Amino acid sequence: MRSRVVTILAVLVTSAAALAVPPATATATATAAPDARAATVRLVTNGFGHGHGLSQYGAQAQALAGRSTQQILRFYYPSLANGTATGTMKVLLSADTTTDVVVLDRPGLRVRSLGNARTYRLDKPAAARRWRITPASGGRSTIAWKGARGSWHTARTVPGEAELSAGGQPVTLVTPSGRRAYRGALRSALPSAGARTRHTVNVVPLESYLRGVVPREVFPSWKPAALRAQAVAARTYAAFERADYSRRYFHVDDTTSSQVYGGVTNEVSSTDAAIKATARQVLTSGGRPAFTQFSASNGGWMSAGSQPYLVAKQDPYDDRYQGVTDSIAAGELERAFPAIGTFQRVEVVTRDGNGQWGGRVTLIRIVGSQTSTAVSGETFRSYFGLNSSWFDLR
Numbered sequence: 001m002r003s004r005v006v007t008i009l010a011v012l013v014t015s016a017a018a019l020a021v022p023p024a025t026a027t028a029t030a031t032a033a034p035d036a037r038a039a040t041v042r043l044v045t046n047g048f049g050h051g052h053g054l055s056q057y058g059a060q061a062q063a064l065a066g067r068s069t070q071q072i073l074r075f076y077y078p079s080l081a082n083g084t085a086t087g088t089m090k091v092l093l094s095a096d097t098t099t100d101v102v103v104l105d106r107p108g109l110r111v112r113s114l115g116n117a118r119t120y121r122l123d124k125p126a127a128a129r130r131w132r133i134t135p136a137s138g139g140r141s142t143i144a145w146k147g148a149r150g151s152w153h154t155a156r157t158v159p160g161e162a163e164l165s166a167g168g169q170p171v172t173l174v175t176p177s178g179r180r181a182y183r184g185a186l187r188s189a190l191p192s193a194g195a196r197t198r199h200t201v202n203v204v205p206l207e208s209y210l211r212g213v214v215p216r217e218v219f220p221s222w223k224p225a226a227l228r229a230q231a232v233a234a235r236t237y238a239a240f241e242r243a244d245y246s247r248r249y250f251h252v253d254d255t256t257s258s259q260v261y262g263g264v265t266n267e268v269s270s271t272d273a274a275i276k277a278t279a280r281q282v283l284t285s286g287g288r289p290a291f292t293q294f295s296a297s298n299g300g301w302m303s304a305g306s307q308p309y310l311v312a313k314q315d316p317y318d319d320r321y322q323g324v325t326d327s328i329a330a331g332e333l334e335r336a337f338p339a340i341g342t343f344q345r346v347e348v349v350t351r352d353g354n355g356q357w358g359g360r361v362t363l364i365r366i367v368g369s370q371t372s373t374a375v376s377g378e379t380f381r382s383y384f385g386l387n388s389s390w391f392d393l394r
Helices: 056-064 069-076 207-218 224-244 267-277 328-337 378-382
Strands: 030-032 039-046 080-084 087-092 100-102 110-113 119-121 132-136 141-146 154-159 162-165 171-176 178-182 184-187 199-205 280-285 324-330 344-350 361-368 372-375 390-394
Touching: 030 184, 039 328, 056 069, 056 224, 087 141, 087 207, 087 224, 100 184, 132 162, 132 184, 171 184, 199 207, 207 224, 207 267, 224 267, 224 280, 324 328, 328 344, 328 378, 361 378
Parallel strands: none
Antiparallel strands: 030 344, 039 324, 039 390, 080 280, 087 199, 100 132, 100 171, 110 119, 110 162, 132 141, 141 154, 162 184, 171 178, 184 199, 344 361, 361 372
C-alpha cells in the first residue's frame, strides 16, 4: 500500500522558503530543546504529504503554465509506459461500522446471493422503506425490510454473502453517521472465513469508482490538464492495489490510507469530464499498472519512493507549502514514547540530502530522562500530524 494519500486542504502558507541543494548526505545532528524539559518543540515544514510521485498542487501549476496532461505525468512518473485498465473495484466503506448493510428502498432494487448466484427482486411489499442484509448462521445472509414505522420483517435467507444493487443506478447506504449514495453493489462481506461479523464493501466499476475519488482528491475547479493527470494517477493506483490485493475481500478503502472516495454524493461534472477524457488510461511498468503514489505538495522536491520511477528531483512548479510553522508539546512526545521518561530534546540524525535544510528527515532521535528512541521521519510525521517529514527544528 502507499504510505498516504493526502486530501487537498486550503491551508494558509506563512512564507515561501528558497530551496538550497545540500551535500549528497546530511548526517549532522540538529537539536531542539535543552537538556531540561522543554514545553514545546517548534519546527518549520515544507510540503504536504510524503512527496512521492505526482504533486497535486504542482500538477495544477503545470497546467496553469500550459503544460499538457502527458507532460505533467511524464514529469512526475518518468519512464512509465501507457496502458489500459477496466473491471471493478471492491471498496471498504469505513463509515459503516455496523455488521449489517441498510439501504433505502428504490425502484429496481434487488439482492444477489453469492452462495448460489441467484438474484431476487425487492419490489414487494410496497410498504418497505428500507432493506437490510444481516449475517445468519452457517455463513448465510438474511434479507429484511422495514416500513416507515415498526420493526424489521424477514423477506428471505440466502446462502453465503449477499449484495444489494439497482441495475446500475445509485443505491443509498444508511450508516451511523448519515446517508450516502453509491453506484454498483453494496456487499455484506465476510472479512475472513468463519468470521462472525460483516463489513460493507462497494463493488463498483473502475470508472464509476474514479467519479467518487477525483473530486475528493483535488479541487474540481482546477485546470482540465491537472484533473486529467489526477484521473490517470488515481486509476493507475487503483489498478495496482487491485492486483496487489486480488485475494482480499476488498482492494482499497475509502480513506487517505488508499484513496479518498465519496461515491455518487461527491461526483462533479468537471472531474467526470476528466475521467471520461482519459477513460481506461493507466501508466505501466513492465506491463503492469504502476505504483503511482501522489500527495498534495512536495514542497519543491519530489522524494524517492519504493519504485525506481518514484524519483527524487527538484520540482520548480510546486511552491505551495513552504515555510509552514508547527509545534509539538512535550506532553505529546511523552505520551507517544512513554519509555523515554521526561522529554528533553529531539535530534535530527539523518536527512535524504535533497533540498533546503538537507532535505527530508530520514531518522530522528527523541531523548528523555530515562532513555532515547529513534524513528523514521515519516513515522515521526505520522505520530504528530506534521505536514511533511521535510522539516527543520527551531
